[in-house]
Amino acid sequence: MCNNQLTITNPRYLKYARITGNPVHVYSGRDDYRLRVPCGHCDDCLKRRQQQWFSRAHHLMKRMALRPDQCLFCTFTLKPSVYEQAKEKPYIPIRQFLDRLRKHPRFREKDPITKRYRYRKVKFPYLFVVEFADGKTAAKRGRVSTHRMHYHAILFGCPLYWWQVRDLWQGDVVDEAKGWYTGMGKAEVDPLESESGVRYVLKYMTKDCAAHQYISDVDARKNGKLIVSHGFGRLSKEDIKIMRKNMLRGASSWFCHFINNYRYSIPRYWKTACFSPNEIRCRNDSLIPGILRDFVKKRYPFPDFTFQQQQQIYNCLLWP
Known part of the structure; x- marks a missing residue:
């Protein structure tokens, strides 16, 4: 439970006030005018958020019938020429990488009618977590750490082999001794061994807590930032029916589900999807x-x- 809860005005009444033009305090007599919400940055809040995104990832793998080895476990670093722009907007290298992936020659096909070449549409779920190095690994190797930003990622059901994904991020090697590449940096890509790899990547979301603020205030807000594909862990109509039935069984299953016989609180997104x-x-x-x-x-x-x-x-x- 969050020990640093915040008291805020219900966003519903802020919206009403903006639409009607009335002052917000007109609605102060309502029971839910003031809300107590978690802070979102303490250890308990971050762990709860991590578990909820793991629930989404587990549900996604189960719905798509994906084995762990059909997912890719990735660590992406950035070369100096693109680092500053990536640190300012961490989503830009990810977008460029995914655009390059979708234009892979493997997806190039000839239209049977126009006889022109085109790229077939490729969609797959993914999650990226931004991390700034804490210097521990660099210290073990006898190097000086500069707290450089990099990404940890899971690609779910990626249609390319792991070495093709690695080459797309790295590009062509210009000087292997100096680590110069035409891509965006270096990449370590391997097939996922188990679902614990997903939890390992998501644990970097907890870097948002005060214990890991060893960088500037601007960068600290990006440490542990999560970037996911659109609709990640979305529930289908059949999923909603099953989840409603399971949660209405009793008090122990209300707003909860089980993963490998362990009880997990479901994400808020699922609550509003299943119940009014x-x-x-x-x-x-x-x-x-x-x-x-x-x-x-x-x-x-x-x-x-x-x-x-x-x-x-x-x-x-x-x-x-």
Whole structure:
């Protein structure tokens, strides 16, 4: 649970005020005018966000029936000539790389009608995480670290072989001794061995916390930045039906799903896709009091805590 929660004005009423032209405080009498939301930058928030994106990745692999070896585990570095632009806008090298990938000769085909050559459309999910080096690896090698930016990535169901992806990022070698390439830098690409590789890449999202702010304030906001393909982990209509049925079984399965017999909280995106706001509110009002009461009894047991103390803790959690 986030210990640095923020109190904000409900964005719904900010939108109403902008549309109607009324001041925002007109809606201050509503019960949900003020909301308590997680800060998004502490360790608990980042770990929760990491787990939720892992849930999306697991669901995507399951829906596409992908084996781990059909995905590619990648580490991409940047050469000096493109580094400054990439550090300013980390998504630009990724976009250029994907454009180059889609124009690979393997996807070039001849139109049977016009007899002209064209490139067939290629789409596959991907996720990239930006990381600034912490200097530990450089210290082991006896080098001075400059906290350079690089990418960790997973390409799900990429239609190219791993060496073709590596060559697309690196380009042609000009001087191997100096590491000069016509591409964007160096690349290490291997088939994914297991789903733990996805979790390994996503763990770099936690670099956004204060413990890893060893770079400038501008770069620190980009350390751990996640860049994913459009619609990553989207639910189909059949997925929504199955997920609704599983979550309505009981309190233990509400807003949760299981991966390898471990219980995971589902992403907020899935909550709003499966249930309407009124359904969520009704279900929460009926389940949360009982869940909190069981939590207080286990965490603050009798006789270490009296019934009155337990009740006070319960009220604080129920009405923060």
